[in-house]
Amino acid sequence: MIRGYEAVRPAEAVAPGRLQWGAALGAGFIAGLVLLIIPRGSPWASLTFFSPAIMGRAVPAGMMLPLPFAWAVHLGLSLVYGIIVSASIAALHRYRAVLVGGMIGAVLYLLNWLIVSLLWPRWAVGNQVPVIFTHVVFGMIAAGAYRGLLRRKVTAG
Numbered sequence: 001m002i003r004g005y006e007a008v009r010p011a012e013a014v015a016p017g018r019l020q021w022g023a024a025l026g027a028g029f030i031a032g033l034v035l036l037i038i039p040r041g042s043p044w045a046s047l048t049f050f051s052p053a054i055m056g057r058a059v060p061a062g063m064m065l066p067l068p069f070a071w072a073v074h075l076g077l078s079l080v081y082g083i084i085v086s087a088s089i090a091a092l093h094r095y096r097a098v099l100v101g102g103m104i105g106a107v108l109y110l111l112n113w114l115i116v117s118l119l120w121p122r123w124a125v126g127n128q129v130p131v132i133f134t135h136v137v138f139g140m141i142a143a144g145a146y147r148g149l150l151r152r153k154v155t156a157g
Contacts, residue, residue, distance in 0.1 A: 017091040020150055021083075027146035028082015031138050032075045040130045041137035055081075055112060056134025060122070078138070081108055085142040097143045105139020106132065 039047035040056045052059040052070035055077055059065045088104045089097040109132050 019083075019087050019090050023146050023149035023151070024083045024086035025079055026082075026149045027086050027142045028079040029075065030145040031082060031085075031141035032078025034141055035078070035134060035138055036071060036074055039134070041134045042130075055138070056131040057112075057116065081105075081138060082142045082146070084108065085139050086146040089143045089146065094147060097147050098140050101139040101141075101143025101146075102136045103139070104143075105135040105137070108139065109135035 035041060035056065037049055039049070039051060039053040039058075047053050047056075047058055050067065052065050052067050054070055054074045059070055085101050085104050085108075089100050092100055112135065113128070113131075
């Protein structure tokens with residue numbers, strides 16, 4: 001037996017249950033960056049890094065949206081979504097936060113679908129399963145990233 005051994009206890013968040021803005025923005029950026037590289041949350045999807053896509057939804061060719069602008073819109077939306085997911089899971093711990101983050105991603109999909117179908121009805125038609133999947137994956141990644149980026153109290157041992 002090792003003398004003086006103590007099991008490692010996870011450090012607690014500085015202000016448990018309160019939103020940490022830096023971690024929330026970082027979580028949204030990380031999740032957005034992952035889904036920028038893998039646009040539909042799956043490496044086997046039809047979209048690639050060089051396809052103009054915003055939150056898993058391919059931008060129609062008729063919109064003539066430049067790729068860097070599509071990336072900027074995607075990352076901007078990711079920051080907003082990241083704050084929403086982070087605020088929703090701020091009081092939750094580890095695995096529950098990731099599961100709830102996925103559910104929040106599904107709710108964000110519904111909100112996204114409503115707005116897109118009102119503004120661009122033709123853009124909302126088609127196979128929505130990959131877009132739903134992307135939103136759920138986004139929520140899970142953002143929740144996990146937020147939990148990992150939280151500032152924590154350091155206790156003297």
